[in-house]
Each structure stands twice: as C-alpha cells, then as structure tokens.
Amino acid sequence: MPPQSQARLSVWIRIGLVAAFAAAAPSFAAGPSPSGAQEATVNTPTDPYLWLEDVGGDRALAWVRERNAAAEAELASTPQFKQLKGDIREILDSDAKIPAVEKIGPHYYNFWKDKQHERGLWRRTTLDEYRKPNPKWETVIDLDALNKAEGENWVWHGANCLKPTDRSQAPERCLIALSRGGADADVTREFDLTTKQWIKDGFFRPEAKGGTDWIDRDNVYVYTDFGAGSMTESGYPRVVKQWRRGTPLAQAKTVYEGKPDDMYIAAGHDDTPGFERDFVSRTLAFYNDELYLRTADGTLKKVDAPNSANKSVHKEWLVLELREPYTAGGKTYPAGSLIAAKFDDFMAGKREFTTLFEPDEHSSLSSFTWTKSHLVLNVLEDVKNRLRVLTPKSEGEWARSEFTGAPTFGTIGVDDVDADESDAVWLTVTDYLTPSTLSIATIGEQPEVLKTMPTFFDASKHEIAQHFATSKDGTKVPYFIVKPKGLKLDGTTPTLLYGYGGFEISLTPGYSGSVGKGWLEKGGVYAVANIRGGGEYGPRWHQAALKQNRHKAYEDFAAVARDLIDRKITSPEHLGIQGGSNGGLLTGNMLTQYPELFGAVVVQVPLLDMQRYHKMLAGASWMAEYGNPDTDDWKFIQTFSPYHLFDAKKDYPPTLFMTSTRDDRVHPGHARKMMAKMHEAKKDVRYYENIEGGHGGSANNAQAAHMSALAFTFLWNALNDPS
Structure with a gap:
C-alpha cells in the first residue's frame, strides 16, 4: 500500500527496498572463518562460468532448460508431487483468504488473485459490504484481460491515487505501476477511477526502475531512467524531476540530482490538510539517507537529523x-x-x-502507526508483539495507555485505516498454527473481527515453542519451533530450519498454508531462527552482523542447528535448511562452511559470488551490508563468499538451487554459476530457474505452487532417505 503521508518518503523508499529484498522468503573476521573454512582465492576474469551471467543469452538459457528438465524429472514426476502441488495451488487460489484492503476515498480496494484470475483483479467495495461473509466487489482493473488485450505479461506493482481537495469526494485519477513478468523495473500509467479507463495521453513513465508521485492533478514527481547518466551505480534513479501534464517527459524540470554512487533519489508530496509539504529523499545506502524540505520557491532545506x-x-x-x-x-x-x-x-x-x-535488552520497536489523534507503537519483546498507544498533548507531553482489546498471543500487525480522517486501525493477528484474523479497531474501543482466514491444514497435532541457542560468542539467539505434540526425541524427525539474518528484517510467527500442507501435516518439525543481522532486537541486532562481523549471523544459525540436534529433535542427516535472497547467502554459507550439520539445503534467489555481487544488477546498493570487494573489504568478504569457499574435495549435503530469469535485483548468475561449479565437481546438486517471477521467484499462483512443491519434495525425500 502507498503511505498515508508522502512526507515519510525517505522512510518508505528504504523500507520498501529492504522488504522487497526479503520478499523471496515463504527470507567476518578477516582470514579463515571461525568454522575453519579455507581462505578464498580472489575471483578472476578467468572464471569459467562467467558466461552464465548472460541472463537471456541462448547458450545460458539452453543450460537453464537442461538443468530444469533434470530437476523436473527427479522431483516432479511422482503422484505425490502432483498432489502436493495441487494442494498448495488450491491454498493460494482459495477464495476464502482474507482480502486485504486499502481505503481510498469512500471505497476499500483490494488486489486479488485466484485460479480464474492468475494475474489478478484490482477491485473495490464499501466497508459495510466488506463486513459481510461474501462481499460484492466491483472490478476496477482486470489484469488478465489487460494482458490478453495487449499481448503482455503484466504483474501488478500497485496504485497511487490522487486525493481530492474535498476529502468527502472520491479520487478520480491513479498512477498504476505494472511490471513485465514480475521484474523490479516497471511502467507507470494514468488511470481514471470514474470511467475505469486508461487516460489517453495521460502521464506515462516508460519501463525502468523508479516511480511517479502526485503533486496535484497536473503535476507529478518522476524519478526514473532519463537516459545516459541518470541512474545510480546500483541501477536506481539518481535524478528526480517535476513533470507537468501535457508536456514531454524530456522537458520535465530537474528538482534534484544525486551522485552516481548514491543509491536512490526520489521526491514526494505530503497532502495532509493544513500540513501540505514537499520532500526530496537522497538515499546514499541502506540506512543512510538525507531528507530535504522543498520550499515554495523550489529550494531545498535539509532536515538536519x-x-x-x-x-x-x-x-x-x-x-x-x-x-x-x-x-x-x-x-x-x-x-x-x-x-x-x-x-x-x-x-x-x-x-x-x-x-x-x-x-532494553529484551525489547525493540517493530513499527509505529499514526491515526488522526494517536500514535500506536508495535513493540517486540523477545520476538513477541505488544501494542502501546501514545497521544500528543497541547503542552508538548504525550499521554500513554495500553491498546484496548489488544491480542495477547501471536504476531500482531497494525496499520492505520485513514490517518487523516479517523482513529481506526487494522489489526492482523497470526501465528504458525493459527490462521490470520483481521479486525478493525478504533483507539479506545474493543476491536471488531472482520475476517478470519480458513484452516488450510490440520494444526491440532502440533504445538509452538520458543527456545534460545547459545552462539559461539555467548549470545543467546531465539528461535521458534513448530512440532508434533508428544514428539519422540530420538533425533529422527525431518526438520526444516528457515532463516534470513539481514537488513534489519525480523522473522515473526506467521501462518502458512503451504508450510503446513507441505511439511507439518507430514509430521515434520519447522523451525525459524532469529539470528543477528535481523531486526528482532532493533539496530544492535542488525549491526552486530554487518560487514566484517557477518560471520556472527552464520555462527548464530549453526548454533540453532546444533541446539535442535542436542535436544534430539533431529540430527544432521534429518535436518534441512531453506533461505532466499540474503537468506540464500545464509544457506550458501551453511552449505560451504557447516556441511556436516545438514542433510539437505535449499538456496533460493541467492547471492553467492560476493566478489562480483556489486557489479550485478542492484548489488552495489548492498555494500553498506556486506562491504566493497574492490577494496580491502575483500579480506573479510571472501570469508563469506560461498562461490569461493566451495571445495571440490569436500563432501556436501544434497542441494537445490532455485532462482528466476526475470529477477532484476539479485542476478540469477549467482545460482547458475554455483550450480555449474558443483555439478562439474559431481556433487549431489540440482537446479530450477523460473523464467518469470522477478525476485519473488514466481509471477502467479501456479508458478508459486510449482516451486514450493519442488522445494518441499526435495527436502522431504532427502531428509527421510539420507542414504
């Protein structure tokens, strides 16, 4: 959803980039690593697999198709696979899922995908209608019909609608972002909400990474690829312009131009009545940005924080x-x-x-949300959510109170319904075994339950527990497990351990029908590690595993694995791991540095070649997290570069690499090259690359079900028959 206040521009761009980087989830000391891995040899231009970085090259795609066919033949040919794929597809396509809504004017909008609408419908209803078990929806945009009419493969990237001056009126114009095949790069097209038609000769931003934001009906901010030199080294916009309706994009007026080594430049308009302001955001790197107030004469004044x-x-x-x-x-x-x-x-x-x-030692701020009169804090206490309400007073003090009717269990999400107009918030509550519940609550009143997700698997035989493992340096690392009640502690239970550990992203309990159907119902144990690098204990938890300290995230994950083994929940031959994106780098390092701990490894849309990561797609934007391999940083980066740590003489557990051709954030060359290196060394390895899907790995429910079924089938087979 777009933010209620565009004044939070620098925040939502950063959060959006970080969250997107983690979207693949269902998530250093110089010299030898603490686990004893060998010091890496610097990657040179003689790398025999560089040709696999040619994303759409005929030779590379022929290699991909050959690898895909082999993986399909091994994993996808059995009746069990087809049943699981069908079950997961049915979950993803379910009409009984909670339709998340965003209030735009008097209507509540939802983007919906199911079996009949693979690419999705953007639709709307009223709150009274939404309260009903089966609301009546009015279709606004049918993406499948649009694709058929235009011969395209558009994937929905969101809508940004212009609020009218009279807030009692409905918005008329929206800027719609559409992506080909799910890539980060997208187009922006102007849409008329009243006629439900595209605006002929309206605002149109050609395909590129970037965006467009309303100033008023006839002016927008646009930050995109304007031609040579207009993008940062990370591949994001470094120029933002003000574009007036009816004029060519080339004539748009430059508002701000960043430097080539900046990460992202953008601008936005805060349309809050009585507080209208314009801001420019200069993101230098993750968690490093500048915010400028744009004054009436066009000059910029830095918010000197x-x-x-x-x-x-x-x-x-x-x-x-x-x-x-x-x-x-x-x-x-x-x-x-x-x-x-x-x-x-x-x-x-x-x-x-x-x-x-x-x-304090046990708590961190997960998020905060404004309503018309209040500020709601969402606090994590040992990875459990607690809500608090703050109310500003005229004398500058803030009143503090508990959130009336706040749930006492599970992960709690809170977001405003309309921060300009009401004190209502949306509340979502879930855990690993409890389907999500959506409520609406006005601050100070009891929440009203609106929707409850159906049960997609039998959770009655399982229970949730939280444990703490002790990492190498003595740090206590929390993790959750979902296990069968009365589990026999003999070390034989197939166990899947998931992790991420980067970019201050917290992993909190959440209901997944796919995990339940694909893993828990079969009797497996599911575990999630809250390792350093994440945000479970705030900035300190993230900063503890940056750059030269990256190894601490991997030591934490290994400590959780050992704790599962020491508790006899499982054993190395029955313990599998899975992670995507930065989590793919995590599982790649587990594979190469701790192979003795695991019986199977799934590595999804990963970074693996850390000597070249900053030269591929958006990689340069992550140097604040990992370091710059073109400098002395390589001395520690090489200790967590799986592509260089691989040793053909060592034994490795069975491995599955998964990625997407259309991923324009983390280059598929990482997974391709690692697969090629391991395959040539005759290791137990297989590979699957979806042709569409972007960084999330899939562009529709059918593709998502197929890839989930491949991963679960591989893991279950390997961990139940570790011969």
Whole structure:
C-alpha cells in the first residue's frame, strides 16, 4: 500500500527496498572463518562460468532448460508431487483468504488473485459490504484481460491515487505501476477511477526502475531512467524531476540530482490538510539517507537529523527512529529509541525532543502507526508483539495507555485505516498454527473481527515453542519451533530450519498454508531462527552482523542447528535448511562452511559470488551490508563468499538451487554459476530457474505452487532417505 503521508518518503523508499529484498522468503573476521573454512582465492576474469551471467543469452538459457528438465524429472514426476502441488495451488487460489484492503476515498480496494484470475483483479467495495461473509466487489482493473488485450505479461506493482481537495469526494485519477513478468523495473500509467479507463495521453513513465508521485492533478514527481547518466551505480534513479501534464517527459524540470554512487533519489508530496509539504529523499545506502524540505520557491532545506535515523514527518511532528546514539539539546538518546519534536521548531534550529520509546535488552520497536489523534507503537519483546498507544498533548507531553482489546498471543500487525480522517486501525493477528484474523479497531474501543482466514491444514497435532541457542560468542539467539505434540526425541524427525539474518528484517510467527500442507501435516518439525543481522532486537541486532562481523549471523544459525540436534529433535542427516535472497547467502554459507550439520539445503534467489555481487544488477546498493570487494573489504568478504569457499574435495549435503530469469535485483548468475561449479565437481546438486517471477521467484499462483512443491519434495525425500 502507498503511505498515508508522502512526507515519510525517505522512510518508505528504504523500507520498501529492504522488504522487497526479503520478499523471496515463504527470507567476518578477516582470514579463515571461525568454522575453519579455507581462505578464498580472489575471483578472476578467468572464471569459467562467467558466461552464465548472460541472463537471456541462448547458450545460458539452453543450460537453464537442461538443468530444469533434470530437476523436473527427479522431483516432479511422482503422484505425490502432483498432489502436493495441487494442494498448495488450491491454498493460494482459495477464495476464502482474507482480502486485504486499502481505503481510498469512500471505497476499500483490494488486489486479488485466484485460479480464474492468475494475474489478478484490482477491485473495490464499501466497508459495510466488506463486513459481510461474501462481499460484492466491483472490478476496477482486470489484469488478465489487460494482458490478453495487449499481448503482455503484466504483474501488478500497485496504485497511487490522487486525493481530492474535498476529502468527502472520491479520487478520480491513479498512477498504476505494472511490471513485465514480475521484474523490479516497471511502467507507470494514468488511470481514471470514474470511467475505469486508461487516460489517453495521460502521464506515462516508460519501463525502468523508479516511480511517479502526485503533486496535484497536473503535476507529478518522476524519478526514473532519463537516459545516459541518470541512474545510480546500483541501477536506481539518481535524478528526480517535476513533470507537468501535457508536456514531454524530456522537458520535465530537474528538482534534484544525486551522485552516481548514491543509491536512490526520489521526491514526494505530503497532502495532509493544513500540513501540505514537499520532500526530496537522497538515499546514499541502506540506512543512510538525507531528507530535504522543498520550499515554495523550489529550494531545498535539509532536515538536519542523523543520516542513519529513520525520519518521518506527520502533521506538526518530526519523528526519528534512531539506529545510532544521538545527542541533541544536551541529551543523548540511545540507538533504537523513537523520539519526537515539533517539525517547524526543529527546522528553526531547536533540538527539543520527547522520548516515545527506548529499548532494553529484551525489547525493540517493530513499527509505529499514526491515526488522526494517536500514535500506536508495535513493540517486540523477545520476538513477541505488544501494542502501546501514545497521544500528543497541547503542552508538548504525550499521554500513554495500553491498546484496548489488544491480542495477547501471536504476531500482531497494525496499520492505520485513514490517518487523516479517523482513529481506526487494522489489526492482523497470526501465528504458525493459527490462521490470520483481521479486525478493525478504533483507539479506545474493543476491536471488531472482520475476517478470519480458513484452516488450510490440520494444526491440532502440533504445538509452538520458543527456545534460545547459545552462539559461539555467548549470545543467546531465539528461535521458534513448530512440532508434533508428544514428539519422540530420538533425533529422527525431518526438520526444516528457515532463516534470513539481514537488513534489519525480523522473522515473526506467521501462518502458512503451504508450510503446513507441505511439511507439518507430514509430521515434520519447522523451525525459524532469529539470528543477528535481523531486526528482532532493533539496530544492535542488525549491526552486530554487518560487514566484517557477518560471520556472527552464520555462527548464530549453526548454533540453532546444533541446539535442535542436542535436544534430539533431529540430527544432521534429518535436518534441512531453506533461505532466499540474503537468506540464500545464509544457506550458501551453511552449505560451504557447516556441511556436516545438514542433510539437505535449499538456496533460493541467492547471492553467492560476493566478489562480483556489486557489479550485478542492484548489488552495489548492498555494500553498506556486506562491504566493497574492490577494496580491502575483500579480506573479510571472501570469508563469506560461498562461490569461493566451495571445495571440490569436500563432501556436501544434497542441494537445490532455485532462482528466476526475470529477477532484476539479485542476478540469477549467482545460482547458475554455483550450480555449474558443483555439478562439474559431481556433487549431489540440482537446479530450477523460473523464467518469470522477478525476485519473488514466481509471477502467479501456479508458478508459486510449482516451486514450493519442488522445494518441499526435495527436502522431504532427502531428509527421510539420507542414504
């Protein structure tokens, strides 16, 4: 969903990029690594597999098709596979799933995919209708019909609708983002909500990474590929312009131009009544950005807060979520704190803040959400959500209260319904065994349950537990397990361990019909590790595993694996692991550094060649996380580069690599080259590359079901018959 306040531009761009990087989920010391892996040899231009980086090359695609055919023949030919694929497809296509909605004017909009609508419908209804078990929906855009009419393979990337000055009126115009095949690059097209037609000669942004945002009916901000030199080294926009209706894009007026080594430049308009403002965001790297207020004469005035802080502006308030200690007004605020000041006072040079949240050893701020009159904090306490309500007072103080009717179990998600107009929020509650519930709650009143997801698997025989493993340096690392009740602790249970450990992304309990059907119902144990690099304990948890300390994330994951083994829940030959994107780098390092701990490994849309990652697609944008291999950083990066740590003389567990040709974020060459190297060394390895799908791996439910079934089938076969 687009943000309610475009003033949070720098925040939502960063969060969007980080979240997208993690979207593949169902998620260093220099010298030899602590696990004893050999020091890597620098990758040279003589790498025999460089040709596999030619994404659409005939030779490379022929290789892909050959590998796909072999994987299909091994995994997809049995009746059991076909049954599982059908079951997962049925879950993904279910009409009984909760249709998540976004309030746009008087209507509530939802994007929906099912068996009859593989690419999806953008549709709308009223709140009264939505309360019914079977709401009546009005189709606004039928993406399958659009694809058929245009001979395209569009994938939905979202809608940004212009709010009318009179908020009692319905919006008329939207900017619709569409992607070919699920890639990050997309187009923006203008759409008329009243006629449900595309606007002829309306705003149109050609295919590229970037975006467009409304200023008013006749003006937009556009940040995109304007030609040579207009994109950053990370492949994102470095120029933002103001574009007036009826004029060529080439004549749009430059608002701000960043540097080539910046990450992302953008701009947005805050249309909050009485607080209309324009902002420019300059993202230098992950968790390193600058925010500028654009004044009426077009000049930019920097919001002089720390680059590392998440900066957001809501009405009269500037709110900073600190990632490092910050001293202001004679007081030092610790990292992980949320502090607030009057925006106009701050811009005038005053540095008087109120602490809204301060972390401790067991807690961190997961998120915060504004309503018309309140601020709702979503806090993680040992990876369990708790909600708190803060209310600003006229004298500058904030009243604090508990959230009325807040659930006492499971993962809680909270988001505003309409921060300009109401104090209502959406509440979603779930855990590994409990289907998601959606409620609407007005602050101070009991929540009203609107929707409950159906049960997709028999959870009555399982239970959830949380344990803490001890990592190599003594750090306690939490992890969740879902196991059969009365599990016999003899080390023979097939167990799947999932992890991510990067970009301050937290893994909290959530219901997955696919995991339930593909793993739990068969009697398997499912575990999720909350390792360092993630955000479960705030910035400190993330920063503990950056760059030269990356090995700590891998030590944490290995510690969880050993704890599962020591508890006799499973044993190495029955323990499998899975991870995607940064989690693919994690499982790649588990494969090469800790092969003795695992019986099967699934590596999805991964980074693996860390000597070249920054030269492929969006890789340069992640150097704040991993380091720059063109500098002395390579001394520690090589200790977590699976492509270089692979040793043809060593034994490795059975492995499955999965990626997508259309992934324009993490280059498929990582998985291709690693597969080729292992295959040539005659290791037990297989490979599947979906032709569509982008970084998420699939473009529709059929593809998602197929890839999930491949992974579960491979893991179950390997861990039940570890011969």
